[in-house]
Amino acid sequence: MPYQIASIELASFAARFPEMLPPAGASTETRRGFLHFRKYCMACHTINGHGGGKAPELNYPVSVTEYFKPGYLEQWIDNPASLRYNTTMPALAAAIPEREKVIAEIIAYLTAMRDVKRMRPAGNSKQ
Numbered sequence: 001m002p003y004q005i006a007s008i009e010l011a012s013f014a015a016r017f018p019e020m021l022p023p024a025g026a027s028t029e030t031r032r033g034f035l036h037f038r039k040y041c042m043a044c045h046t047i048n049g050h051g052g053g054k055a056p057e058l059n060y061p062v063s064v065t066e067y068f069k070p071g072y073l074e075q076w077i078d079n080p081a082s083l084r085y086n087t088t089m090p091a092l093a094a095a096i097p098e099r100e101k102v103i104a105e106i107i108a109y110l111t112a113m114r115d116v117k118r119m120r121p122a123g124n125s126k127q
Contacts, residue, residue, distance in 0.1 A: 033109030
C-alpha cells in the first residue's frame with residue numbers, strides 16, 4: 001500500500017502545542033474552557049498559530065475577545081448564522097450538556113489567552 005504507517009510518535013498535548021496552554025495560575029473555568037476548545041473548536045480554529053487551519057486564528061495578533069462587542073462572542077458561538085448570513089461555522093451542538101456553561105468557559109479561555117501571545121516565528125516549527 002502506498003500509504004502505510006512508517007512510524008508513530010507519541011507526545012503530550014502540552015509538548016506538542018505549548019502555545020495553546022492557558023496561562024499559569026488560570027482559573028478552573030479557564031482550564032475547563034481550554035478542554036472544551038480542544039474538543040469543539042480546535043479542529044478548525046487556531047490559537048497562537050496552532051490548531052486547525054480551516055477557520056480564523058482567534059488570538060494572534062489580536063484576540064477575538066478584544067474586537068467582538070460583549071455578548072456577541074457568546075451569540076456567535078451559540079448561533080453564528082444569527083450574526084453572519086451564510087457562515088460556514090456551525091453552532092456549538094445543542095446536545096452538549098450544560099451548553100451555556102460550556103460557552104462561558106470557552107470565552108473564559110479565550111479571554112485569558114489574549115494576554116498570552118506565544119506565536120512561533122514563521123518557518124520555525126520546532127523551538
